[in-house]
Amino acid sequence: MMATRSPYGLGALAMLLTGRDLRILEDLERFRLLDTRLVQRLQFPSGPGGQHVSKSSATRTAVRVLTRLEGHGFIARVGRRVGGAGHGSSQTVWQLAASGERLLRARRGQDGRRRYVDPSTTFLAHTLDVARYAATLYETARTTGFEVLELQAEPESWRPFQAAHGGAITLKPDLYLVTADAESETHSFIEIDRDTEHLPAVLRKCRLYQQYRQSGAEQAARDLFPIVVWVTPDEGRARRIRAAIDGDQTLDPELFITATADGSLPVVAPYSSTQPKGGIS
Incomplete structure (x- = not known):
């Protein structure tokens, strides 16, 4: 479906947007790609603590809102879908369109624009997995009472630094x-592993985290260094990464945790009452 061109200017269109509309645009900017189900989970929550009684009614509302935003040219459909659970419109993948990006930049007083291209299948699948992890964290926070104080996705999460060699x-x-309850905070770096990287590549990334810790840049900014959590698709992969880290004499094993998505939640939010459904290594 092609987005229709509106006869109204960007400022006039912005007046038609609700607060939730803007949050959807901001989510698409932050995560780069979201399918309809993820938009529903992030902005149209259902079940305990949610705004909708059922997931189906929440999804129908999300589809109507997304179709309206598409019609105004704020968002666009990506030219491919990723298989998995769910069918039809719930698997439609969305990204910001030019008008949506210009609106968000204008609200921040920024110039410039981002060039959008059709993502590769690998990039799309990984990007959606990252967003799914974030959605799960927000859902868990809503039902168990902790807060998500800060969540940075790429490229906001990137950390430039000077290596020891200059x-x-x-x-x-x-x-x-950064998550918190009334008494403490927990800081974490998250790596979403899809079991597509060979273990030597995983270890190279671990060494880079260790180099960054040795630089002192994060500690200077935050007074601490976050735990590094490798989130894996299954417990077998978590054990293999754990064994590789423990077998590398150049790495500090206490810096790293390997776990499934469910198993990682008590690490990144240890005040949660949710018990891990998968292993932690």
């Missing part, structure tokens, strides 16, 4: 998280 390096976590 060269400039950029560490690129998938997510940076």
Whole structure:
């Protein structure tokens, strides 16, 4: 479906947007790609603590809102879908369109524009997995009472620093998280692993995290260094990464946790009452 061109200017269109509309645009800017189900989970929550009684009614409302935003040219459909649970419109993948990006930039007083291209299948699948992890964290926070104080996705999560030899390096976590309850905070770097990287590549990324810790840049800014959590698709992969880290004499094993998505939640939000459904290594 092609987005229709509106005869109204950007400022006039902005007047038609609700607060939730703007939050959807901001989510698309932050996560880069979201399918309809993810938009529903983030902005049209259902079940305990949610705004909708059922997931189906929440999804129908989300589809109507997304179709309206598409019609105004704020968002656009990506030219491919990713298989998995769910059918039809729930698997439609969305990204910001030019008008949506210009509106968000104008609200921040920024110039420039971002060039959008059709993503590769690998990039799309990984990007959606990162967003799914974030959606799960927000849902858990809503039902168990902790707060997500900060959630940075790429490229906001990136950390440029000077290596010991003087060269400039950029560490690129998938997510940076700060969660909290009334008494404490937890800071985490998240790597969403899809079991597509060979273990030597995983270890190289671990060494980069260790280099970044040794630089002192994060500690200077935050007074601490976050735990690094490798979130894996299954417990077997978590054990293999754990064994590789423990077997590398150059790494500090206490810096890293490997776990499934469910198993990682008590690490990144240890005040949650949710018990891990998967293993932690």
